[in-house]
Amino acid sequence: MRKFSHCRCRLGGVGFDSRKSVIAGTNGRHRHSVLRFLLGCFVLGVSTLTSVEGAMRLVLQRVKSASVRVEGKTISSIGPGIMALVGLHEHDTEADLDYCCRKLLAAKLWANENGAQWRHGVKQKNLEVLLVSQFTLYGTLSKKNQPDYKLSMKAVQAQEMYSHFLTMVGKSYDETKVQDGIFGAMMDVELINDGPVTIVIDSDPQKQVDDEEEKADGSS
Template sequence: MYAVSIIPSFATIRTKRAHPIRAMRAVVQRVASASVQVEGRTVSEIGPGLVVLVGLHESDSESDAEFICRKVLNMRLFPNESTGRGWDQNVMQKKYEVLLVSQFTLYGFLKGNKPDFHVAMPPQKAKPFYASLVDRFKQSYNPDTIKDGVFGAMMKVSLVNDGPVTMQLDSQSPKNTNDGENS
């Protein structure tokens, strides 16, 4: 008779938790309004819509960008006033705006008490990749409704949450790997 343990060892847990997500990450907040300031100057602002904090992983590709763009623009996070149904319309159906903010700290891990960002995409690669993500959003929706912060700058992001409603997306999570399914 063989004994099979279904409890993973500490070493296994430690290995699996090291850096489990290898994908683009987006934290999406439904807002009544939002703005970004750099050095005391407002560089972007929106009315009702979505603020999307974007974390780029070192292994991200165009397919990750396509997934995040498609999901963010199609997430049904808004009520439909004509039918009274909540969670029924996306940002495009409402003709609302989107504010994209690059945030490498979404890929910060604590080593002791100090943050470590080594799995975030390096800035020299991340800047053009993020710019192409912003362009992808503009091509997929009305370009005038897509705003963004300043890549690499220290920004003050102000927002008025609506709900609050906050969702996190990872482009490579297990349920997101089926191309086209559950879109």
């Protein structure tokens, strides 16, 4: 393991020695100023690490059945499988679509043939997928408690990205088993959540996906 030497520094007449782990100086006001400065740096660093500049969002629900109706007419329906709400952030790219597609189809929400829980995904179980676009996943409440959707991708670009994601999921699995609603329409979504089981996925294109987790056998 790499060893680091101690450090000493001075700021505004106040010294810091890592070996002593104290802030040295004769002026108490200076010590308090440096402490506030260091605390501010720490908070800024934590907020930078924990904030997400932009991420595609999926809400996966394991269902026994699900359907979408528009103006009283059933547009699509599935039996057992996954119903996924799809939210696009204004900064999403092709990499976000690819990440979420792989995670959606790799999510192990079912037991295997031996009864071991969380071992199989839709591919192994030969189940169906229903995708529903939902820009409100990136909604926030204003001071007046009114929804604000400024983080959501704008409609024209979002429709193109969503259509691309729908095609991507179909080609990665089976187009006959992937259904969706109508982008931008007022939809009545009905489902029977099996469990209930609900998983939220935020895209992270930089993260390497373990190929072993995506193997079709899902055995362990």
